[in-house]
Amino acid sequence: MTTNAEIAARLEEFADxxxxxxxxxxxxxxxxAAENVRAHPSPIADRVAAGDREVLENIDGVGDAISAKIGEYVETGGIEELEELRGELPIDIADITRIEGVGPKTAGKLYRELGVETLDDLEEAAEDGEVQEVKGFGPKTEQNILENLEFARTVGQRQLLGEARPLADDVLAYLEGLEAVERCEVAGSIRRWRETIGDVDVLASTADGEAVVxxxxxxxxxxxEIESGPEKASVRVGESRVDLRVVVPAEFGSALQYFTGSKDHNVALRNYAIDRGMKLNEYGAFDVSSEARSASSSRTESDNDVEDHEVDQRVGDRVAGDTEEGMYEALGLDWIPPELRTDRGEIEAAAAGELPALLERDDIRGDLHTHTEWSDGNTSVEAMVEAAADRGYDYFGIADHAEGPGVVGDMGLADDDILEQVEEIRAVGDDAEIEVFAGIEANVDAAGEIDLSDDVIDALDVIVASTHSALSQDAEAATERLVRAVENPAIDVLGHPSGRLLNERSGLEFDATALGAAAADHDTALEVNSNPRRLDLWGSAVQAAIDEGAVIAVNTDAHRPATLEYVRWGVHTARRGWAEPADxxxxxxxxxxxxFLH
Incomplete structure (x- = not known):
């Protein structure tokens, strides 16, 4: 199956x-074009393969030339012109450009000057001191390359949640339609809504495992087909690996808990069980106290309603396993939502009945950080507001880019442009069904300052201030920079605080506890940017900030109506940080x- 993400990746490689x-x-x-293809709400390849080329004509930025290349890729699995480019520039462009500060132009220059094609080539050249000898480079750049090689290698092995989860939903929908499947669910990091995942793990319960496989x-x-057997199978779907495991119905709950993880959570939970005379594994929860052992010694394995295999894993009296909730209940614990299973205090909270009532998608009443064609968005103010109203929102904020460091080209608005846009936003708001906020996304410079005139600040309803440059600062400098920003009374929301791009650049490292304390003291919200390439803040940082009394804003950073749907990823990221609606x-x-904004 050719996914939108796969097509977008080819277009991005072309661009690079x-x-x-x-x-x-x-x-x-x-x-x-790649960005719009990635965000398209329906599978483009399916429609193109069915002869519907109109879908391409209606995607902004996809002209005749790009449309032809997409069609060629869907039909043949390749693009001849892209293959020619690869031959002329045999660079592992995606891997090399994951290194902070190394863009496509830099990669091209390193190839022409030093013959660098892979990360291994680049590491060898940097270690030999050859990079700093290339015009425009120096010792600092060379050292940066060496320091970021591990990051570049690691992230290349994982897929974005926003690309993998839609595939997982398709897998579940397909399996649910199989007659032999009784229940099915995703497992692993994708069920915990981690920002990147390795494989799509799926669990199904059935009395006929071979039929499901x-x-x-x-x-x-x-x-x-990668591999298959009577109880599991691994297949390749597009560029993703899907791992299926099948279990008997009586073991679905215990297997789901076990294969969801995380490893740290499961280890802590097993230790908690051991202290209470219990044993947990993928086959169930077993009472292994001396009394239970004695009582169960005369039982046969069939008495526990499970197959006669892996008997050594089923020692004791099986007391739970049909449902995941039962696995926790057997230990006297409330069921722990998958997003919290990271061994950051969730077991203790479950034991005390103090788990948070986590944020739900329906709790979101609006979005405060979105873009239009005034900067780098793809549609009008009116169209974005209409889309927000159609979602049932109560309010909506436009926050296009102000000019400043890190804003590409001429996409940022000068003060006069901002004031002109405010007039348009007010006019649209007068006719809208919902409240419309006039905002801006200002740029937090290396010192933690923003560059907006007093007239602009006074005219706006909401100011989101974000980092777009100087992202290689050390942790101490970065923390001071971000703290200074949230201390600025003009700033309402600190947008995507680290500036990271998942699988592309690591962004700033900072003390989330210190930032949360400063934000709480100065009534500044910290953003969970829902764009699946950012998810910034992330779970542990959200939790640290909330523990200090800070509040957050779950915004989409949407550049077109379709990407307002990104809120799904932001909500689950906030849940990973223990966020409740009031937070x-x-x-x-x-x-x-x-x-709050005033």
Missing amino acids: LLEADDVEYKPRAYRR EGLLAWDSVDD VINTWELAALRQ
Whole structure:
């Protein structure tokens, strides 16, 4: 199955190789098309394969040339012109550009000057001191490359949650349609909503494991069979690996708990069980106290309603396993939501009945950080506001880019442009069904300052201030920078605080506890940016901030109506940080939010 993400990745590779070859203008067009393809709400390949080319005509930024390449890729699995570019520039462009400060132009120059094609080539050249000898480089750049090689290698092995979860939903929908499947659910890091995942793990309960395995292998979306057996199978779907495990119905709950993880959570939970005379594993929860052992010694394995295999894993009296909730209940614990299973105090909270009532998607009343065609968005103010109203929101904020460090090209608005846009936002708001906030996304410079005039600040309803440059600062400098920003009374929301791009750049490291304390003291919200390439703040940072009394804003950073759906990823990221509705300012009623912003 060719996914939108896979098509977008090919267009992005095209853009990178063109830029590495010093081609102007075209790379930007390919990147814009890639972004819109990635965000398209329906599977483009399915419609193109069915002869529906209109879907491509209606995607902003996809002209005749790019449309033809997408069609060629869907039909043949390749793009001839892209293959030619790869031949001219045999660079592992995606891997090399994951190193902070190494973009496509830099990669192209390193290839031409030093013959660097892979991360291994780059590491060897940097260790030999050859990089600093290339014009435009130096010892600092060379050292940065060496320090970021491990990051580049590690992230290349994982897929973004926002790309993998839609595939997981498709797998579940398909399996649920198989007659032999009684229950099925995703497991592993994807069920915990981790920002990146390795494989798509799926668990199914059935009385006929072979039928379910054969059913998965027969799915039209499967490109390759990696391996299969009577109880599990691994297949390749597009660029993703899907791992299926089947279990008998009586063991579905225990297997789901076990294979969801995390490893740290499961180890802590097993130790908690041992202290109480219990044993947990993928087959169930067993009472292994001396009394239970004695009582169960005369029983046969069939008395426990499970198959006669792995008997050594089923010592004692089986007291739970049919349901996941039962596994926790057997230990006297409340059921722990998957997002919290990280061994950060969730077991103790479950034992005390103090687990948080986590944020739900329906709690979100609006979005305070979105973009339009005034900067780098793809549609009008009116269209974005209409889309927000259609979602049932109570309020909505436009926050296009102000000019400043890190904003690409001429996409940032000068003060006069901002004031002009405010007038348009007010006019749209007058006719809208919902409250519309006039905002801006200002740029936090290296010292933690923003550059907006007093007139602009006074005219705006909400100021989101974000980092876009100087992202290689050390942790101490970065913390001081971000703390200074949240101390600024003009700033309402600190946007994507680290500036990271998942699988692309690591962004700033900082003390989330110190930042949370400062934000709480100065009534500044910290953003969970829901763009699946950011998810910034992340779970542990959200938890640290909330523990200090800070509030957060779950915003999408949407650049078109379709990407307002990114809120799904932001909500689950906030849940990983133990966020309750009251911790999130855009769950508040309008009057309370207005009071906070002022």
